[in-house]
Amino acid sequence: MRTGSRPTDLIGQTDLLRINSLSQLTGCDIFLKCEFQNPGGSIKDRAALQMVQDAVSSGALERGMTIVEGTAGNTGIGLALVAKSLGFNMLAVMPNDQAPEKERMIALHGAELRTVNPVPFRDENHFYHTARKMAEQRSDFWWANQFENTSNARAHELQTGPEIWEQTKGAIDILVSVAGTGGTIAGNSRFLKQQKSDLQVWLTDPDGSGLYSYLRNGEFVAAAGGSMTEGIGIMRLVENFKQAKVDAAVNLPDQDLLALSRYVRDRDGIVLGSSSALNVAGALCAAAQSGPGKTIVTFACDLGERSSSKLYNPEYLRNRGLSMALEPITELFARYKDAGDSIWWNG
Secondary structure, three states: OOOOOOHHHHOOOOOEEEOHHHHHHHOOEEEEEEHHHOOOOEOHHHHHHHHHHHHHHHOOOOOOOEEEEEOOOHHHHHHHHHHHHHOOEEEEEEEOOOOHHHHHHHHHOOOEEEEEOOOOOOOOOOHHHHHHHHHHOOOOEEEOOOOOOOHHHHHHHHHHHHHHHHHOOOOOOEEEEOOOOOHHHHHHHHHHHHHOOOOEEEEEEEOOOOHHHHHHHOOOOOOOOOOOOOOOOOOOOOHHHHOOOOOEEEEEOHHHHHHHHHHHHHHHOOOOOHHHHHHHHHHHHHHHHHOOOOEEEEEEOEOHHHHOOOOOOHHHHHHOOOOOOOOOHHHHHHHHHOOHHHOEEOO
């Protein structure tokens, strides 16, 4: 049992949970890294803490200053928790179409929240640019800049990757991750491939993101439509993702997330958020392509309840044109086995 004198002392050292139903189906051991166990409820606590610690060490962030960040939710929650724990103020800028559960958590942690209309990244009113401009206007503001600040990836290279290596006793064969800023997949892939060069790293990309296209064709072209996943997918090359060592990538639709999330909830008692469901879908695809006998690790990025207003809301799903007539898991697995042509392989 760990003890600490403040919440930041409890960030990290999360458990690995075997998804029994999918492991039995595939003949692989499929594990979830339970990042919802972090005190702020998500994997973004790790990046938040590392970014703040590095900024304090460099002198860029000093006592009495305010941390400013544009966020889809979880990084804002993590930074709000870290800020209060370490004696800073926090201002989060967030698009107003994100889950209300995340807005409430930012406020509950004592941060100031400003919401803006969702617009394309090229628009100067985008939440990213809004946060940047606010920070530039005041000397007592520090902009976390999670996309380009490589302390984000460093958190996972120093902490998360070593935890996975120790927990699997070096037996991990495949790591599967989505990318929002790219920090998680970059830091973990850098560390784990240093330990085991033939380990495969899979990127799972949602509709509306361009990373799969970038890896396959060298240009950012969004997959058709969009996704309910929040904070996942990128349409530009950012410093954190530049560090990622990716061996395979697959684009998967939201409809698959419905089938996977209900299946593991009903069979394993695991409630996944939307980004976590995308991770699990990617893990199932990796298992289908690799065959039995592999040890696969992916991430439960946050608390499933943060997706209750979207992934688990029938009215919202109907309005997005998604069907509650769910594909049986055996058919989904068979489809993934036949998905070879749609998977990008490095080399």
